[in-house]
Amino acid sequence: xxxxxxxxxxxxxxxxxxxxxxxxxxxxxxxxxxxxxxxxxxxxxxxxxxxxxxxxxxxxxxxxxxxxxxxxxxxxxxxxxxxxxxxxxxxxxxxxxxxxxxxxxxxxxxxxxxxxxxxxxxxxxxxxxxxxxxxxxxxxxxxxxxxxxxxxxxxxxxxxxxxxxxxxxxxxxxxxxxx
Numbered sequence: 669x670x671x672x673x674x675x676x677x678x679x680x681x682x683x684x685x686x687x688x689x690x691x692x693x694x695x696x697x698x699x700x701x702x703x704x705x706x707x708x709x710x711x712x713x714x715x716x717x718x719x720x721x722x723x724x725x726x727x728x729x730x731x732x733x734x735x736x737x738x739x740x741x742x743x744x745x746x747x748x749x750x751x752x753x754x755x756x757x758x759x760x761x762x763x764x765x766x767x768x769x770x771x772x773x774x775x776x777x778x779x780x781x782x783x784x785x786x787x788x789x790x791x792x793x794x795x796x797x798x799x800x801x802x803x804x805x806x807x808x809x810x811x812x813x814x815x816x817x818x819x820x821x822x823x824x825x826x827x828x829x830x831x832x833x834x835x836x837x838x839x840x841x842x843x844x845x846x847x
Contacts, residue, residue: 673697674747676709678750678753680710683829684787686753692838692841692844693820693847697844717769728772785820818839
């Protein structure tokens with residue numbers, strides 16, 4: 669069965685380590701026959717949520733930026749990959765802002781499979797636990813019937829491209845191939 673796979677890369681660096689893992693996931697998913705789209709948040713204007721509450725009634729954000737069409741893509745996807753470099757033991761600001769801005773329609777983001785891709789210069793997976801828990805807080809506690817399929821830990825990669833020499837590079841490809 670062909671699935672719609674949406675990869676959300678929050679890497680601020682084009683060709684950064686988490687971005688490269690997204691590409692590997694996409695390669696595997698495409699080879700498996702899935703429809704794949706990768707979104708690089710660095711290429712979109714997404715404002716911070718202002719907490720105005722208007723979307724609670726209208727299910728639309730009053731801000732005019734790039735978020736609404738991205739949210740539509742999330743709703744249409746069967747598989748969603750959330751990828752982030754880990755800064756100071758949490759997801760980067762681009763991904764957090766993106767997640768916050770799903771509020772107008774987060775109750776419609778249901779029955780999705782989720783993969784998390786994390787990269788860090790830190791070599792210890794246990795030090796990424798807070799980031800995983802934050803992502804789980806969103807998907808497991810806020811979204812209906814979300815299924816966590818895998819967490820890909822790209823540890824020990826600081827400089828661009830170092831991720832290619834870690835097990836995570838192949839893991840991302842295999843996860844995409846079997847999503």
